[in-house]
Amino acid sequence: xxxxxxxxxxxxxxxxxxxxxxxxxxxxxxxxxxxxxxxxxxxxxxxxxxxxxxxxxxxxxxxxxxxxxxxxxxxxxxxxxxxxxxxxxxxxxxxxxxxxxxxxxxxxxxxxxxxxxxxxxxxxxxxxxxxxxxxxxxxxxxxxxxxxxxxxxxxxxxxxxxxxxxxxxxxxxxxxxxxxxxxxxxxxxxxxxxxxxxxxxxxxxxxxxxxxxxxxxxxxxxxxxxxxxxxxxxxxxxxxxxxxxxxxxxxxxxxxxxxxxxxxxxxxxxxxxxxxxxxxxxxxxxxxxxxxxxxxxxxxx
Numbered sequence: 001x002x003x004x005x006x007x008x009x010x011x012x013x014x015x016x017x018x019x020x021x022x023x024x025x026x027x028x029x030x031x032x033x034x035x036x037x038x039x040x041x042x043x044x045x046x047x048x049x050x051x052x053x054x055x056x057x058x059x060x061x062x063x064x065x066x067x068x069x070x071x072x073x074x075x076x077x078x079x080x081x082x083x084x085x086x087x088x089x090x091x092x093x094x095x096x097x098x099x100x101x102x103x104x105x106x107x108x109x110x111x112x113x114x115x116x117x118x119x120x121x122x123x124x125x126x127x128x129x130x131x132x133x134x135x136x137x138x139x140x141x142x143x144x145x146x147x148x149x150x151x152x153x154x155x156x157x158x159x160x161x162x163x164x165x166x167x168x169x170x171x172x173x174x175x176x177x178x179x180x181x182x183x184x185x186x187x188x189x190x191x192x193x194x195x196x197x198x199x200x201x202x203x204x205x206x207x208x209x210x211x212x213x214x215x216x217x218x219x220x221x222x223x224x225x226x227x228x229x230x231x232x233x234x235x236x237x238x239x240x241x242x243x244x245x246x247x248x249x250x251x252x253x254x255x256x257x258x259x260x261x262x263x264x265x266x267x268x269x270x271x272x273x274x275x276x277x278x279x280x281x282x283x284x285x286x287x288x289x290x291x292x293x294x295x296x297x298x299x300x301x
Contacts (some may be wrong), residue, residue: 003045004041004042004045004046006074006075006078007038008038008039008041008042008045009042009067009071009074009075010028010071010075010142011024011028011035011038011039011042012038012039012042012050012051012064012067012068012071013068013071013141014027014028014035014141014143015035015039015051015058016051016058016059016060016064016068017141019056019057019058019059020057020058021035021036021039021058027138027141027143028143039051046063046067048061048063049061049063049064050063050064050067051064075142076276076278079277079278079280080278082094082278082280092119092120092122092123092281092282092285093120093122093123093124093282094122094123094124094280094281094282095124095125095126095282096123096124096125096126096145096146096282096283096286097125097126097127097128097143097144097145097146098125098126098127098128098144098145098146098147098148098286099127099128099129099130099134099135099138099139099144099146099147099148099149100127100128100129100135100147100148100149101129101130101131101132101135101148101149101150101202102129102225102226102227103226103227103242103243103245103246104148104245104269105127105129106227106246107245107246107248107252108148108245109127109148112286112289112290113125113127115289116285116286116289119285120282120285123282123285125286126144128144131197131199131200131201131224132147132149132150132153132200132201133199135147135149135272136149136153136154136155136158136272137155139155139158139272139273139274140155140156140157140158140274142274142277145273145277145283145286146271146272146273146277146283146286146287147271147272147273148163148269148270148271148272148290149201149269149270149272150200150201150202150205150267150268150269151201151267151268151269151270152201153201153270153272155272157274157275157276158272158273158274158275159272159273159274159275159277160270160271160272161270161271162268162269162270163269163270163271163290163291164268164269165266165267165268165269166243166244166245166266166267166268166269167243167244167264167265167266168205168206168209168241168242168243168244168261168264168265168266168267169241169242169243169244169247169258169259169260169261170183170188170239170240170241170258170259170260170261171230171233171239171240171241171242171247171256171257171258171259172233172239172256172257172259173233173234173235173236173255173256173257174234174255174256174257175257176236176257177257180259181259181260182259182260182261182262183239183259183260183261183262184213184261184262185209185210185212185213185214185215185217186213186215188210188217188239188241189210189215189216189217191238191239192220192237192238192239193217193218193219193220193238193239193240194219194220194221194222194223194229194232194233194237194238194239194240195217195219195221195222195223195229195240196222196223196224196226196229197222197223197224198222201267202243202267203222205265205267206241206265209241209261209263209265212263220237220238221237221238226242226243226246227246229242230242230246230247230252230256233255233256234254234255234256235255241261241265243267271287271290
């Protein structure tokens with residue numbers, strides 16, 4: 001039997017989880033030929049076919065299923081070994097990958113990353129953005145270490161820890177209206193409405209705010225970026241509701257007026273990790289910093 005490596009095993013596991021070489025390549029951030037090569041090398045090393053193509057993608061052979069049963073244990077053993085070794089290091093070092101939404105990435109993470117870089121120069125932190133469902137899936141697949149996402153989330157074998165509250169506020173084009181300091185569902189339901197994309201946790205929370213008052217807001221636009229929504233509103237194309245962290249500084253509010261909601265509405269951001277995730281010293285420092293980050297305009301949970 002030839003030699004194989006952990007990278008090949010991780011690639012194989014991702015191919016089976018995603019059901020295709022192309023989807024696995026996208027999740028791993030490599031090319032499809034690179035994924036195919038690693039699977040072929042692994043099969044040559046083990047002298048057995050591990051995957052077979054079907055009309056709907058790929059699936060594991062009987063030998064592939066047997067190997068898949070051990071992949072999880074191998075990854076956990078390697079993580080445990082790395083954690084044991086890390087206890088003997090004086091400096092915090094290594095790589096930690098965080099997944100989060102674009103808004104938190106823009107308005108929350110820069111401060112966190114700057115603080116960590118100054119305190120631990122040898123610590124490398126990667127960031128992946130996406131909607132909550134994408135981030136949770138990446139956590140489950142172990143392709144990222146943790147997710148900072150809008151709760152609630154559902155997933156297999158996940159550890160979910162609420163960490164902060166972020167209030168929602170209404171925004172309008174600067175100097176376009178007057179005589180009010182709060183917006184209600186009744187007021188906003190009759191105005192041109194620019195919404196966040198359908199299916200996101202943020203959209204569901206805002207839609208629920210309208211529905212609780214018996215109102216339905218039909219959007220003229222549905223965008224995937226809160227920054228894009230702000231630009232549309234500042235151009236006078238409509239009104240919207242956004243997380244308060246996205247309009248905390250004067251630069252964030254250029255061309256906008258901000259209004260409180262009545263009744264109030266907030267979202268809860270939480271850390272999502274696998275329950276079996278081995279938390280090394282680097283990850284512990286990142287988690288510690290997230291829990292103590294209180295100057296971003298959000299409320300610690």
